[in-house]
Amino acid sequence: MKLLKILSAGVVAAAVAATMVFSASAATKEDVLKAAKDAGLSSETTQYQHLENFLETNEFTSEEYDQMIAVANDASEKYIKDKAAELFPDKALSELTADDLSQIVAAMTAEEKQAIRDALAGLADDLGVKIEIGVDDATASKGDNTTGGDVITPPVADTGAVETTNTAAVAFVGFAALVLASAGVVVISKKSK
Amino acid sequence: MSDHTASHAEHHTHHTHRHKSSSSNQVLRTITFVLTPFLMALIFLGVGMICVSGPYAKYKPYINLVFNTDKKEDDTSLRSINKYRRDDAKTVSATVTEADKPQEEAHTIIYPYYGDQYGTITCEAAGMNDIPFYVGTTDDVLEMGAGWYTGSKFVGKEGNVVIAGHNHTFFRNLPNCEVGDIVTVDTNFCTLTYEVTERVVFHEKDTSYVTPKKDDRLTMYTCWNNGKLGMSEYRLAIICKCLSREWKEVPAD
Numbered sequence: 001m002k003l004l005k006i007l008s009a010g011v012v013a014a015a016v017a018a019t020m021v022f023s024a025s026a027a028t029k030e031d032v033l034k035a036a037k038d039a040g041l042s043s044e045t046t047q048y049q050h051l052e053n054f055l056e057t058n059e060f061t062s063e064e065y066d067q068m069i070a071v072a073n074d075a076s077e078k079y080i081k082d083k084a085a086e087l088f089p090d091k092a093l094s095e096l097t098a099d100d101l102s103q104i105v106a107a108m109t110a111e112e113k114q115a116i117r118d119a120l121a122g123l124a125d126d127l128g129v130k131i132e133i134g135v136d137d138a139t140a141s142k143g144d145n146t147t148g149g150d151v152i153t154p155p156v157a158d159t160g161a162v163e164t165t166n167t168a169a170v171a172f173v174g175f176a177a178l179v180l181a182s183a184g185v186v187v188i189s190k191k192s193k
Numbered sequence: 194m195s196d197h198t199a200s201h202a203e204h205h206t207h208h209t210h211r212h213k214s215s216s217s218n219q220v221l222r223t224i225t226f227v228l229t230p231f232l233m234a235l236i237f238l239g240v241g242m243i244c245v246s247g248p249y250a251k252y253k254p255y256i257n258l259v260f261n262t263d264k265k266e267d268d269t270s271l272r273s274i275n276k277y278r279r280d281d282a283k284t285v286s287a288t289v290t291e292a293d294k295p296q297e298e299a300h301t302i303i304y305p306y307y308g309d310q311y312g313t314i315t316c317e318a319a320g321m322n323d324i325p326f327y328v329g330t331t332d333d334v335l336e337m338g339a340g341w342y343t344g345s346k347f348v349g350k351e352g353n354v355v356i357a358g359h360n361h362t363f364f365r366n367l368p369n370c371e372v373g374d375i376v377t378v379d380t381n382f383c384t385l386t387y388e389v390t391e392r393v394v395f396h397e398k399d400t401s402y403v404t405p406k407k408d409d410r411l412t413m414y415t416c417w418n419n420g421k422l423g424m425s426e427y428r429l430a431i432i433c434k435c436l437s438r439e440w441k442e443v444p445a446d
Contacts, residue, residue: 046344049405053343057285057304098404137331145278146307147285148328151343155400157330157357159364160416160424178239184232188225 027065029055035069037094039076040084045098046155053149058142064127071123079112080104277308277329286382286443300440302349303382308334311341311348312380314356314413316389319369330357339363339413342403349383349438353406356413364415370431378411383440387411387433394427402430409435 033043033052041048060068076093083104084093091100105113124131124140132139141150274280285304305311305328313323325338334340339358346352358364370376376387387410394417395402402412410432417429 044405046400046404049346050344053347056287056347145282148305148307148309148311148341148343148347151307151329151331153330153343155342155344155403156397156414156428157335157340157342158332158416158424159335159357159359159414159428160361160418175239175243178236178243181232181235181239184228184235188221188228188232 027062027069029060029065032065032068032072035072039072040080040093040096040101040104042094042097042101045101047098050149050152054140055149057147057149058129060127067123067126071119075116075119079108079116083107275306275308278306282306301382301443302347303380303443304347307343310338312378314339314376314378316366316370316374316376318371318374320366321364321370324358324363326356326358326363335359336362345403345412346405348378348380348385349440351409351435353404353408354378354411355403356411358413358415360415360418364413367413367415367431368417368420368429370413375436376411376413376431376433381441382443383438385411385438386436388436389431389433391430391432393430393432395430397426397428402428402432411435 032055033048036048036051037043041051081093084091084096084100087103087107088096088100096104108116121131127142129140129142136154138152139146139150140152141147272279285306286301287304288299289302290299307329309328311326311328313325315322315324326341327334327338328341328343330340330342335358339356341348342355342357345355348354358367360367370389370392372389372392374389376389378385378387390410393402402414412430412432414428414430416425417427418425
């Protein structure tokens with residue numbers, strides 16, 4: 001009877017261990033979002049929303065989600081954690097606001113920012129994600145088509161009438177006409193003397 | 194005799210000189226008479242163009258509205274519908290069950306491609322009827338309709354859905370929205386009904402109205418120039434709370 005109990009306990013323990021191993025490799029996009037939040041990216045930021053939208057519209061394997069989590073944890077450990085502790089000692093990383101994170105990023109050196117950019121670029125390469133950075137937007141896409149979650153644009157768009165260079169051209173032509181006319185008047189008045 | 198001859202010669206020379214001078218003066222006068230009106234017109238034109246260039250910038254949107262001078266040619270490549278995706282791009286969708294409403298049936302959300310038409314917005318009280326809105330807020334998208342901001346919640350998801358539009362085209366009636374007005378957002382997978390709860394004018398550097406929120410809302414905004422058209426550093430936001438969500442049957446792709 002005692003042997004049976006020991007064997008049963010061993011089987012249960014092995015089953016639980018196997019489950020844990022299975023769960024650890026079955027990362028999901030929710031795990032990635034949680035990792036990003038724990039790394040200091042507040043869920044109240046447009047950057048977090050961009051990440052969420054990107055993950056919703058692009059498919060990745062659980063191993064690839066694990067990779068994303070690893071990069072987030074590494075960046076947080078190396079570049080964010082210490083600065084956050086110094087600037088906001090009373091807050092956990094997951095409690096940082098968008099303004100807090102801006103201050104932390106502002107306190108980073110150029111080398112640290114470049115290191116984070118390099119890590120993200122390396123991750124994008126590994127995941128087959130193509131990144132294009134334009135003047136006012138950036139695109140991260142996996143294939144030929146750009147989903148709504150693939151594009152990052154400024155938070156507040158220009159929604160007034162779009163000004164063109166025509167007004168400058170109008171003013172220039174007017175000024176040129178004035179100069180030519182004035183020159184003509186001067187020439188004629190000299191000839192008339 | 195020689196004095197007479199000299200005098201005659203001198204008179205002839207003088208006469209010839211006077212004749213020549215009269216001829217050149219005549220030519221000069223002719224040129225002056227002909228040219229002067231043109232030079233005057235050129236001066237007035239130059240001054241006028243310099244004076245008008247300022248107001249021209251201000252009233253160009255009105256001129257464009259009348260003469261519709263901003264037309265663009267259609268793209269006829271493989272991406273004839275939308276340059277951001279191929280014509281044969283598959284629909285991206287997900288079957289969703291709300292975590293806190295397990296008793297409800299699962300429904301389908303469609304995630305559109307950038308540049309796709311996402312749906313339409315109606316606020317009858319403000320004179321906004323079936324205003325098309327697209328995915329994205331870059332200039333090329335905002336020329337086609339209002340634009341859903343890609344850093345906000347997808348339509349149908351709970352949170353802050355943000356839609357922007359130009360104040361001289363698709364969102365020119367947005368300032369007519371008043372608190373209590375009903376706004377309907379219709380897509381091919383759901384229809385959402387909102388009620389206007391707040392009107393806010395904010396500076397373009399203030400991103401707090403477009404960030405994620407815990408409550409379920411729609412934020413529509415456009416440039417605010419104290420009721421006039423044109424660019425501005427300020428935006429007018431119409432904030433609405435979600436009243437209901439109606440899911441539609443989505444056929445398989």
